Amino acid sequence: xxxxxxxxxxxxxxxxxxxxxxxxxxxxxxxxxxxxxxxxxxxxxxxxxxxxxxxxxxxxxxxxxxxxxxxxxxxxxxxxxxxxxxxxxxxxxxxxxxxxxxxxxxxxxxxxxxxxxxxxxxxxxxxxxxxxxxxxxxxxxxxxxxxxxxxxxxxxxxxxxxxxxxxxxxxxxxxxxxxxxxxxxxxxxxxxxxxxxxxxxxxxxxxxxxxxxxxxxxxxxxxxxxxxxx
Numbered sequence: 293x294x295x296x297x298x299x300x301x302x303x304x305x306x307x308x309x310x311x312x313x314x315x316x317x318x319x320x321x322x323x324x325x326x327x328x329x330x331x332x333x334x335x336x337x338x339x340x341x342x343x344x345x346x347x348x349x350x351x352x353x354x355x356x357x358x359x360x361x362x363x364x365x366x367x368x369x370x371x372x373x374x375x376x377x378x379x380x381x382x383x384x385x386x387x388x389x390x391x392x393x394x395x396x397x398x399x400x401x402x403x404x405x406x407x408x409x410x411x412x413x414x415x416x417x418x419x420x421x422x423x424x425x426x427x428x429x430x431x432x433x434x435x436x437x438x439x440x441x442x443x444x445x446x447x448x449x450x451x452x453x454x455x456x457x458x459x460x461x462x463x464x465x466x467x468x469x470x471x472x473x474x475x476x477x478x479x480x481x482x483x484x485x486x487x488x489x490x491x492x493x494x495x496x497x498x499x500x501x502x503x504x505x506x507x508x509x510x511x512x513x514x515x516x517x518x519x520x521x522x
Contacts, residue, residue, distance in 0.1 A: 297347070298451045298509055299502050300339055301469045303433065304347040308412045311347055313340070314355035314420065314435025315468035317394065318373060319366040332472060333372045339469075340376065344383065352380050353410065355435045355466065356392025356420025358402070370401040377403045392420035392436065421465070421488040431462040437486045438468040440475025441499045441512075449475055452497040453511075458490045465491065478515055 297304040302313040316336060344352070358373065359365065380387045389406045391398060399406050409419035411427045419425040421434030441450045449467035457463025465488070467475060476486075481494045491497070495516025502509050512518060 296464070298500050299346065300343060300504065301449050301467045301502075302343050303451060303464060303466060304343075304349065305412070305414070305416060306347075307414045308416070309348075309350040310353060310412060310416075311343055311349035311351070312353045312355055312418060312433055312466065313343075313469040314466040315357045315392070315438060315470060315473060316354065316376075317357055317360035317468065317470045317473060319369045320360040320470060320472045332470060333368070333375075335471060336372070336469070337375060337379065341379065344380070344385065349385060351386040351388065353388045353418050354390060355418050355433065356390045356422070357394040357435065357468075358389060358392065359395050359398055362394060362396055365397050365401055373401045374403060388418075390418060390420055393422040421490055424489050428459075429461065431464070432458045432490060433464045433466065434488060434490055435466045435468070436488045437465060437491070438473050438475045439465055439478055439497075439499070440467060441478045441501065443501070447475065447477065448501050450478070451500040452478070452491075453500060454491075454493070454496050454498065454514075457492065457496065463490060465497070 304311050377387055388410050389402050391406050391408055409425040409427050411417050411429055415430030417425055417427045417429035418433045421436035439450050439452045440447050452465040454463045496514050498514050499512045
């Protein structure tokens with residue numbers, strides 16, 4: 293498969309000029325116990341704008357769990373959803389929304405149609421990952437499990453890559469785009485501990501970390517080979 297770029301919790305696929313991010317969990321700040329939670333709206337909009345400026349994608353895919361709450365849409369979330377969509381459309385960027393397990397009410401606030409999965413021209417299938425997709429491809433790109441890894445005492449969101457992870461095809465697991473999600477710490481996982489049915493082995497996952505301070509991407513060997521060194 294073609295190469296990809298990982299930056300600020302998102303993946304860019306140059307072969308299809310597609311930027312993919314998952315697990316925004318809009319509305320999480322409203323139910324947070326933190327006394328001064330992150331301003332999720334400005335944070336998400338600003339970071340998406342920087343990613344668009346960096347990669348200039350023709351398509352942006354929101355790969356599920358755009359919303360956080362199962363039962364209500366907190367005040368202001370509908371406005372944030374509309375602005376995320378409008379800023380892309382106003383820049384002549386196509387927008388695709390994938391339904392996640394938290395997105396029961398997404399069709400009430402999303403300005404366009406919502407898909408369960410999408411297949412790009414290069415054979416990449418994008419879905420949320422809480423259920424297996426009904427599409428078959430050469431690569432699978434999911435979210436759902438919010439992977440993170442602790443290195444030298446610092447917990448970092450990471451992209452997980454398994455060259456033959458799902459049905460013998462490359463599997464990429466995105467971290468949560470929201471910075472309000474703590475992340476599922478790979479260091480503590482074994483066996484089939486991921487919730488997604490597309491992930492069969494934690495040990496074969498290769499973590500990739502974006503270091504914003506250094507401006508570099510660091511790729512590690514399969515977790516099973518170097519876990520004891522962390």
